[in-house]
Amino acid sequence: MSRSHLAAAHVDAPGDEGYQRIAAALHDHGWSEQDDFLPPDLTRALASECAALEAAGALMQARVSQGTDRSLRPELRGDRIKWLEAGQSLACDRYLAILETLRVVLNRELFLGLDNYETHFAFYPPGASYRPHRDRFRHDDSRSVSIVVYLNANWLPDHGGALRLHPQGRVTHDILPVGGRLAVFLSADMLHEVLPATRGRSSLTGWFRVRS
Template sequence: MHNPSEHSLLSAIVDDLAARGWSQQSLFLPAELSRGLAAECRRRYAEGELNPAGVGRGAAQEIREAIRGDQIQWIDPGESDVCDRYLGKMDGLRQAINQGLFLGLEDFECHFALYPPGAFYKRHLDRFRDDDRRMVSAVLYLNEGWQVDDGGQLRMFLAEGVEHDVQPLAGSLVVFLSGDVPHEVLPAGRERLSLTGWFRRRGNDPF
């Protein structure tokens, strides 16, 4: 069972998704867990475990720094306590979305993403043309003391030409419908850390 404050937070995210297709929460994680995740990301980066992210999927995937410049590593359960705690919270969100919106979300995949200074990710959608399993995107930020002048905002392109910028502040979460919200990551003047993930439904495969 979730405590009342966590239950209210999850309900707010579900209500936002239903009403407008996206939600922004400034205090999704406690500071100590956010710091632990940031330290885990930096440790993996220092040990060479993060790799340049590709564009596309499968055999067509390629590294194109003119489109995106982040370095990533996928997260699996059982690798670290802080990652397992985060995955547990996201599974609670998955259940809340299913209960409220009946999306049939079956799992959650995510990776650390580190953007070196100057790196960016041009405008895109998170859902692949030939794979519609990704239903809801979720990005958690891990940057303490971030200032507006540091750049690195997530810019979402919403209905009627509206642009909304999200500051990548530690502990904040943005959630949006993967196939409906184009977005980009603006260049940052300092190292930028996040956990980027997707809630997925069952695909077309019979197994």
């Protein structure tokens, strides 16, 4: 789907004021958290798609970066992923249209020069985690803003699975993976980790990129 088609698609969340709150928090703190970023029906549709991919064995074990190589290190990173492509489903295209609007607002408010967006479904089985890391690779500095949107219904604090942010010079901040919740942070600056959970945990994880 082209950028013009994304702009013309039905965008149903969260309103310009909501996008501006995200931009303001990203500017002031380096991260933002917003509940109900996605409409409930879209969250359910994306969660069902992720679950169907997992059941079909279509999610592949994620790799970690080591220099210019990408290797399987399940002791460091335990999620299984599948990259999104425009046109693969109506739900995915609705989601990509919403993120295209966010990209435009962040560029307008913060002059970040964000050029494109890449994203994948991510599923963490019970007990899986991702050790502390940053999202920008040593050999590729194109990832600028990290985006996580959670797809988990009826998530409780006792289930665990928080995204733990480590802002420089501040106390850590935990974001529980509640369905429809958005987490945004600066890719190069924010050390973060995914804590283990007692149940499976799904999300859409992606990055706004600048031209390399």
